Amino acid sequence: MPEPDHTTSEGDRDIRILVDGHGGDSAPTMVLDALEMVLSPKFAAQFSASLAFGVVGQEEVLSPLLRERGIENRISLVAATDVIEMCDSPSHALRRKKDSSIHVGARLVRDGSWDALVSAGNTGALMAISKVVLKTLPGIDRPAIASMIPAVNDGCTLMLDAGANSECTSDHLIQFAIMGSCYMQATEGLSAPRVGLLNIGSEDIKGTDVIKLTSTKLAETDLNYIGNVEGTDLFGNDVDVVVCDGFVGNVALKTMEGTARFLASSMRKELTSSLVSKAGALLARSALNRFKDRVNPGKYNGAPLLGLNGIVVKSHGGADAEAFVSAIAVACKEVDANLTDRITQSVQEMVEA
């Protein structure tokens, strides 16, 4: 296995990120484009530690691409022979594709050769393999996928679980709350992230039995628990971490995506319906583009798989290079902030309290 190419500046630890060369609709080109971008001084300037990047996958495919771009000496190439397809079931990928890029990458993170794995591949396979190879952190029963949602005034809200666990007990939900709170402290610098429980009303009597029990228990923790929140609060500035089971979280995320797509297509239809409105749209174009940028899900691409004994970040499968760079940045931030140690410590403190 090639050693990551990096130099350590005194006192700082390195941030060593391995990316999956075969995940995503436009892989491997999109992945290589993103790797070129993260080699820029502008990207590096976000972090005090020095950065090292690698790509894992089929050597015969990736090696020529690295050479073409002239980055073969700056990006380590880690060989893996198998490729997990989007249609592979998680169990098939887990059992039958042990030399896939995700498997090899997860093992190298487990062994400490790399600090994090970033993949735009099959979400179910990534979660299943990561769980088996990396295991969960002490005190965490189930890892969760966390999703960052843009909010008003350039804010953002972390929602978890976004789809890994359809059925959750109140203990699972409380663990999600702890992990989400640690994440927002570590990566957004919040001192006491406000944690809300996704419910169908603000009153205590609302929701399922699991939700009601979770609310009571959350109020007894040291977390900055603010009570029930609703779907409309996801985009506001009143909550930082929204906790829910993976079924509800996934429906909420996909509903957001569907609403945004529906509104955009309706707007396009209206704006192109007459010459006058077309002219207006032309004049307002830069504003409409800024609007698109602001609500672009790519800006917040990179969903951390939280609760694993190692850092894994899932990029949207349809991500372009720029969005994939966001996912790599998420991984860098998590490593930089020692997120896994922080979560372990928080869970430990919670158990002792």
Add this chain to the structure above:
Amino acid sequence: MPEPDHTTSEGDRDIRILVDGHGGDSAPTMVLDALEMVLSPKFAAQFSASLAFGVVGQEEVLSPLLRERGIENRISLVAATDVIEMCDSPSHALRRKKDSSIHVGARLVRDGSWDALVSAGNTGALMAISKVVLKTLPGIDRPAIASMIPAVNDGCTLMLDAGANSECTSDHLIQFAIMGSCYMQATEGLSAPRVGLLNIGSEDIKGTDVIKLTSTKLAETDLNYIGNVEGTDLFGNDVDVVVCDGFVGNVALKTMEGTARFLASSMRKELTSSLVSKAGALLARSALNRFKDRVNPGKYNGAPLLGLNGIVVKSHGGADAEAFVSAIAVACKEVDANLTDRITQSVQEMVEA
């Protein structure tokens, strides 16, 4: 109790709609404004049966308002002394406000004096009182709230349950599927509405145990069951009825509302950020207004409470008169199509099959 003021044209039955004078943020003015509108020939032209309207509530408040508008002879006034506030708990409203407009209205629908009750008041109270006073239809365990969602190409999708039942068994969900299918047949004229189950992926292995069991059972019914659908499908043209529990449905609805509001405020901010884009927005104004109309939730205001032995329609509390007219139209359609009889018959056929 005053008799509804109506004339019956030969062969047709009347549609007699009673509206709650005290429900909604802008009641009673908004309610009276809406009643003026539904008296117009344009509204009546939608139905072959003749229409009769009444308003239920405090006589001393409503009587002068009817007279002011000169419609005291065309709108029956039904007296009720109590008013249910938005902050009243459903159980308090149910037990302590037996002479409220909702209670009196529900009793008159039960007794056959009126065909439907329309209210923009407290949803929990409306559901609780309707359930106790009207009872559920044979074969229906729990009534559901159904919500109509706008979709591309001027289509629409009915989602239920939108919030009445947080926890549902597969039998409840199947009953929702039957009711939703009947509703779309009756009010939208679809011969075999496509029924989908809201899930977090299209594959059969996805979702909770209840969802998987429901999917298996739905496939065995006579319904036009198309399998799992996702949050993104709510706005498409591939499904007519989306079935889910009330927790998930409510989160989805409020997430839609939040997303739309967030996008609108972001767009406004960008469009007013420079003179050029302001000018563009001005030129595109009529297009932007048509866009707002198209995605305006008011257009689809009027959520039927399905499964009750009587027709009850809930309007959004923030509805304006025009949106409240939509809710009244929903009630008229349900009466006109004999919806409760249809549901009863479908459930009966399903049990016999």
